[in-house]
Amino acid sequence: MLEVREVSKHFGGLMALRKLSLHLERAEGVWGLIGPNGSGKTTLLNVICGLYRPDQGTVLFQGRRIDQLSPHQIARLGIGRTFQVAKVFRRLTVLENMLVPGFTNRETESPRQLREQALELLDFMQLSNLKDEQAGNLSGGQQKLLDFARVLMLKPKLLLLDEPFAGVHPLLKERMINRITLLHQQGIRFLVVSHDLPSVLELCSHLVVLSSGEKIAEGEPEMVRKEERVVEAYLGV
Ligand SMILES: Nc1ncnc2c1ncn2[C@@H]1O[C@H](COP(=O)(O)OP(=O)(O)O)[C@@H](O)[C@H]1O
Ligand SMILES: [Mg+2]
DSSP states (O other), X not given: OXXXXXXXXXXXXXXXXXXXEEEEOTTSOOEEEEOSTTSSHHHHHHHHTTXXXXXXXXXXXXXXXXXXXXXXXXXXXXXXXXXSSOOOOTTXXXXXXHHTGGGGGTTTSOHHHHHHHHHHHHHHTTOGGGTTSBGGGSOHHHHHHHHHHHHHTTOOSEEEEESTTTTOOHHHHHHHHHHHHHHHHTTOEEEEEOSOHHHHHHHOSEEEEEETTEEEEEEOHXXXXXXXXXXXXXXXX
């Protein structure tokens, strides 16, 4: 599904990613990417979705090289992402926000179909009652749900979620975890970046741990949790 091969990325003298490799298989469960602040998690998502070019290394999606493509080309291939701080169009209504990615599918779907899909997804996220509200008036957690609902309009095959639980009310968090699990059962693949360990342990069946741009552990959550280097990275020696 997704292969990251020895990817490096630096900003000036700072190595944000050091020869990082990942191999995400379609058959596996939800993937989690964890690590302390500044360990390179968001940088990796930015490299995968084409916002940053890696200095070295390659990225393959379904066997095809994507690291030289632009973000919109990568989105069209089926990789969607959400942002650590939800990026909604604040002056548009919730429903209008949902229709923006619909422009990508304009050739294949009618405005009516797109509207129906948007309403269905809002219902799925329990945001229907807010559909005519300006998105800027939503709470931070609701904006994250909208960001998530909106990227689903692209019908992605793989979704990269950046800190989906950060600043989200515990009830909304639970809802988010349920939605991700359901969508995973429907065939969408997920790479979830988070430093919310309890949520990640509940949701993910495979974890990768980053520290200072390097992969320091990988495997089943229970195994990873016991790794000495992981404990050190989080708690200090
Ligand atoms: N655009 C950028 N310019 C300069 N430094 C950056 C940029 N993006 C990230 N960094 C740096 O790279 C490191 C990794 O950042 P990031 O990937 O955001 O970490 P994480 O998401 O794990 O908290 C940090 O030291 C951060 O300051
Ligand atoms: Mg980050």
